[in-house]
Amino acid sequence: MRHPVDARRPAIYLVVGVVLALGAALLGGPAATGAPAGPAPAPQAAAPAQPAPACTEVRESLRPRGPLPAPGAMPAGSTMAAIAQRGRLIAGVDQGKFLTGYRNSLTGTLEGSDIDVVHTIAKAIFGDPQRVQFVVLNIADRATALERDQVDVVVNNFTVTCERQRTVEFSAPYMPASQRLLVPLGSGIREVEDLGGRTVCTSLGSTTEVVLRDLGLQVETLPGIPDCVLEMQRGRVAAVSSDDVILAGLAAQDPNTRVVGRALDTARYAVGMRPDEPDLVRFVNGVLEAARADGSLAASNRFWYTGRLDPVPPPPPPVYRD
Amino acid sequence: MSLDLESTTRPPASGAGSGLRRRLRVLATGPTTPDRLRRVGAVLVLGCLLAGVFSLVDGSARTGAVRDGGTRIAAVHADAAEMYRSLADADAMATSGFVSGGQEPAQLRARYDRDIADTTARLVHAAGLLPADDPAAPAIAPISAQLPVYTGLVESARTLNRLGYPLGQSNLDSASRLMAREILPAADELRALQATALTDAFGRAASTPFAVLLIGLAALAAVVDAAVRERRRTQRVLSVGLTAAAAAVVVMLLWWVVATSVASGRLGDAERHSGVADTLDDARAAVLQARSNESLVLVARGGGAADTGFTTAIDGVLGTTTEPGLLAAAADAAEPATDDRIAAVRTAADEWRTAHRTLRELDDGGLYREAVASATGEDPGGSGAAFDRLGGVLGETIDAERAAFRAASDAAAAALTGLAVGPAVLALVAAAAAAYGIGQRAEEYR
Numbered sequence: 001m002r003h004p005v006d007a008r009r010p011a012i013y014l015v016v017g018v019v020l021a022l023g024a025a026l027l028g029g030p031a032a033t034g035a036p037a038g039p040a041p042a043p044q045a046a047a048p049a050q051p052a053p054a055c056t057e058v059r060e061s062l063r064p065r066g067p068l069p070a071p072g073a074m075p076a077g078s079t080m081a082a083i084a085q086r087g088r089l090i091a092g093v094d095q096g097k098f099l100t101g102y103r104n105s106l107t108g109t110l111e112g113s114d115i116d117v118v119h120t121i122a123k124a125i126f127g128d129p130q131r132v133q134f135v136v137l138n139i140a141d142r143a144t145a146l147e148r149d150q151v152d153v154v155v156n157n158f159t160v161t162c163e164r165q166r167t168v169e170f171s172a173p174y175m176p177a178s179q180r181l182l183v184p185l186g187s188g189i190r191e192v193e194d195l196g197g198r199t200v201c202t203s204l205g206s207t208t209e210v211v212l213r214d215l216g217l218q219v220e221t222l223p224g225i226p227d228c229v230l231e232m233q234r235g236r237v238a239a240v241s242s243d244d245v246i247l248a249g250l251a252a253q254d255p256n257t258r259v260v261g262r263a264l265d266t267a268r269y270a271v272g273m274r275p276d277e278p279d280l281v282r283f284v285n286g287v288l289e290a291a292r293a294d295g296s297l298a299a300s301n302r303f304w305y306t307g308r309l310d311p312v313p314p315p316p317p318p319v320y321r322d
Numbered sequence: 323m324s325l326d327l328e329s330t331t332r333p334p335a336s337g338a339g340s341g342l343r344r345r346l347r348v349l350a351t352g353p354t355t356p357d358r359l360r361r362v363g364a365v366l367v368l369g370c371l372l373a374g375v376f377s378l379v380d381g382s383a384r385t386g387a388v389r390d391g392g393t394r395i396a397a398v399h400a401d402a403a404e405m406y407r408s409l410a411d412a413d414a415m416a417t418s419g420f421v422s423g424g425q426e427p428a429q430l431r432a433r434y435d436r437d438i439a440d441t442t443a444r445l446v447h448a449a450g451l452l453p454a455d456d457p458a459a460p461a462i463a464p465i466s467a468q469l470p471v472y473t474g475l476v477e478s479a480r481t482l483n484r485l486g487y488p489l490g491q492s493n494l495d496s497a498s499r500l501m502a503r504e505i506l507p508a509a510d511e512l513r514a515l516q517a518t519a520l521t522d523a524f525g526r527a528a529s530t531p532f533a534v535l536l537i538g539l540a541a542l543a544a545v546v547d548a549a550v551r552e553r554r555r556t557q558r559v560l561s562v563g564l565t566a567a568a569a570a571v572v573v574m575l576l577w578w579v580v581a582t583s584v585a586s587g588r589l590g591d592a593e594r595h596s597g598v599a600d601t602l603d604d605a606r607a608a609v610l611q612a613r614s615n616e617s618l619v620l621v622a623r624g625g626g627a628a629d630t631g632f633t634t635a636i637d638g639v640l641g642t643t644t645e646p647g648l649l650a651a652a653a654d655a656a657e658p659a660t661d662d663r664i665a666a667v668r669t670a671a672d673e674w675r676t677a678h679r680t681l682r683e684l685d686d687g688g689l690y691r692e693a694v695a696s697a698t699g700e701d702p703g704g705s706g707a708a709f710d711r712l713g714g715v716l717g718e719t720i721d722a723e724r725a726a727f728r729a730a731s732d733a734a735a736a737a738l739t740g741l742a743v744g745p746a747v748l749a750l751v752a753a754a755a756a757a758y759g760i761g762q763r764a765e766e767y768r
Contacts, residue, residue, distance in 0.1 A: 007358065007362045007364070010362060010365045010366055010548050011544075013540045013541075013543045014368065014372070014537075017538075018537055021532070021533040021536040024533040025376075025380070025532075025533040095488060095491065096489075096491050098487060103491065104486060105420075105488070105490060224492065226488065226489050227492055230493065250489075253487040253488075253489045
C-alpha cells in the first residue's frame, strides 16, 4: 500500500523534464553553422605561350600590282572596296606605347609612328586619314584579332616572324628595330650578362621572350611592356627588355631609366593582314612604297624619334617574293 | 517508499555539528506525514527553481543574440555592403574619369574622393566592432593593406595622365586589377561572413524554447499533481500556495510562448528584408562592374568584342530567358509593398541597357567622341545619365530595405525585453508559493 503523501511522482515529473530540457538545450544549440564558402580565387594569368618548333625561313611580302588606285575609287570586288563600303578602316593598335602607338591623354586621340601608318592607309582608301576605327589589342591578341576578323590590319610593333606567317600575311617592313634593355639609372647593368640571375621582364607572347629565355635569363612576362616598367619602378624586376623603339618611348616617360646593351635580336615591323586577302597586302605595300618615295614615312619617324633614338630608324627598303 | 536509497546504506552520523545533517536525514527519510510533505515541498521548490534557472540562462542568451545580431553584426554587415559598393564605385569613377581624357571631370573626381573616404570610415567602424578572434577579422586585413596601394596607383595614373604619358593607363589597369582580384573579394567575403553570423544569431533568438517549455511543463505537472493529491487527501479546497505556484508557472510559460513567437515573426521579417537588401547589393555590384567595363572598353578602345563583360553583368541583374536574374530574385523574396520599387529599378536598368547599346553602336560605328559624350553624362539621354539614375533608384531601394530590417529587428528585441529576468522572477515566486503551500499543510501536523 502506498502512502498518500509521496514525493516520488513530482520528482519523476521533474527528472523527466530536466532530462528532456537538457537534451533540447544541447541539441538545439547553435551548432549548425556551416563554414561559409570563401570567394573563389581570382583566375591567374594564362601560362606563357610555348615557343613553337624552330622555323627560320621568313617569307618576303607580295609586290604591289600596277599603280595605286585613286582614293575613293577602289577596284570593284576587292577587300579595299569592302572597307570603303563600310566607311572606315578597322585597325588593331596599341594605346600604351609612347611614341609608337599611344593615347594622347590631353586630346584623347591615338598618336605615334604606328598610328601615322594607319592614317596613311586610311587616306589611300578614303582620301581622309581620319576614317579609322581603332581597336586596342594586347600584344598576345594581335594574330588572333586578324583570325577572328575583328580588324582589317594590325599596326602594332608587329614583328615579322616565320611562326606568325602561318596565320598572318605581313606587308613589307616599314621600320627596323633591335631588342635591348631598359634599366634604372645607376643600376650598373650595361649588358644582359650584368643581370646576374636577376629577373628581366617582357610582354607575354612576344618574340623577345624567346630570345631572353634562349640566353638563359630569369624572365617574367606581363600583359604589356608598360606593366613591366611599373614592376621595375617598384624594384621587383631588374630590367625590361623589348625593342629599342618601344624602350625609347618608356625612357622618355621616366627620366630615371635608360636604354642599354647590344642588340640581342633584330626585328622588322610590318603591317599584319589576313592571308586570304592578298589584294589588301599588295595595296598596303603600294601605299608604303609611296610613303617611302615622298619621304612621309621617314618624316614620321624623325618626328617621333629624333633625340630619343640615335640613329632615327630609317624605313628599310622593300623586298618582295612576288 | 521514497528517494532514500543512499541514506539507508550510510552509517548514522554522530558527534557535534550533526544537527543539520540529522534534520536533512529526517527530511530525506522521515516516515511521518509531515516529513513526507516536506519532501514533496522540496521537490516542488527545486523544480520551480530549475525552471527559473533555465529561463534566466536561455532568456539572457536570446536577448543577447538578438541585440548582437540587430546591432553589432548588422552594423558590420552594413559596413561590408557599403564598403563593397563604395570600392566598386571608386573604381568605376576612376576608370570613367579616364574616358574623357586629359582633365578628369570634377564631379567624377569628387565622387571618387567621397567613395574612398566612405570606405575608410566604414573600415574603421567595422574593425572597431569585430572582436580580434572573430572569424571575419582576417577579411578586414587585405582591404586595409591594399587600399593605400590602390589609391597610390590611381594617383600615379592621374599624374602621368596629366603629363600626357600613356604609363598612366598602365597604372590604372594595374589598380583596377588589384581592386578586382584582391580588395573587392575581401569585402565580399566580409559581407558573406556577416550575413551568415546574422542568420545564426537570429536563428538562436527565434528558435522554439524547448528546454524552458519542457522543464516549465514538468514543474507545472509536479505542482498540479501535488495540489490535486493534497486536495483529494485532505478533502478540502485547493491549497492557496500551490494554486498560486501553478498560476505563476503558467504565466511564465505563456510569457515565453508569446515573446518568442512574436520575436520569431519579427526576426523572420528582418531576415527577409536583409536578404532582399543583399540581393539588391549584388545587383548594385553587378551594375558597377558593368559600368567599369563600359568605361574600360571605351578607354582601351577594345571595340564591341570586349563588351561581353557588360552584357554578362547586366544580364545577371535583369535576367535572361533561361536565368531569372537578381531583380526577379529580390522581387520574389520581397514583400508586395516593395514590388513597385523593384519594378522602378528594373525600368531604370532597362533604360541604361538601351542607352548602353546606343553607345556601343556609336563607338562601333566609328563615332568615338559621341560615344564618350554618352558615357561621361554630357548627353542627358546617354549612358552616363541613365547609369546615374539607376544608381539612385537602386540606392533608395536598398536603403529602404535596410531601414525595414532595422525596424523589424528592433521590434524583435522589444518583444524579448524582460525575457531574461521576468519569467525567472515568476519561477522564484512559484517556488516561494509552493514552499508556503506545503509548509502550511506540514504545520497542521504539529
